[in-house]
């Protein structure tokens with residue numbers, strides 16, 4: 001029986017989504033389209049009568065900005081927002097900053113799909129010589145995490161995302177939901193996929209075909225053990241949502257559709 005509602009949201013489009021580059025832990029802001037997606041998402045949630053008591057975001061600006069815009073559009077700017085690196089996007093290691101279509105030309109579309117969507121494969125780690133290494137690890141936001149900076153990831157599989165996310169989910173998010181609070185998690189494509197895998201019991205193989213579009217709220221209905229009792233609902237115009245999912249999948253093609 002459905003006892004709780006939980007909302008997951010992949011942030012609105014960021015500048016590097018547009019440029020088709022692996023963004024991961026690089027702190028890109030929302031694009032013009034991304035700002036609008038977040039506002040539209042807030043309007044839709046308001047129209048459908050949903051209300052949040054608490055919002056969780058990652059430490060990356062695109063998820064925080066999305067949460068703000070959603071709350072603003074709902075007229076609920078006062079709702080508390082809690083941030084943690086544990087909701088950050090998957091760490092793409094040495095792939096950060098690279099263009100997916102160029103990687104598909106060089107390594108093949110299958111390899112890019114394995115890097116992007118497999119459960120167990122970790123991309124090569126980011127080295128200190130990587131152009132974005134210092135920008136990421138010298139950033140003040142990572143000085144007050146619940147792990148020392150040296151222990152933050154240098155690359156992650158989706159499994160490793162779930163491994164760092166689950167302790168936070170269990171210790172911090174679950175108690176809020178169990179107290180009856182309606183929670184929005186404004187995060188990233190892969191941190192939301194990892195959580196979905198856990199809540200819906202998706203197999204290691206099947207998670208490869210789950211893709212989330214930007215700015216579309218995902219409604220989950222959970223039982224008393226916080227397991228999904230119904231298929232997830234992506235809220236909004238279903239034709240547009242399917243087109244947006246295809247667009248994300250096609251980013252891994254050697255020649256992405258426009």
Ligand SMILES: O=C(O)[C@@H](CO)OP(=O)(O)O
Nearest residue numbers: 021022023024089116189
């Ligand atoms: O760039 C990234 O970090 C993610 C999306 O946020 O990319 P992908 O869709 O390839 O997992």
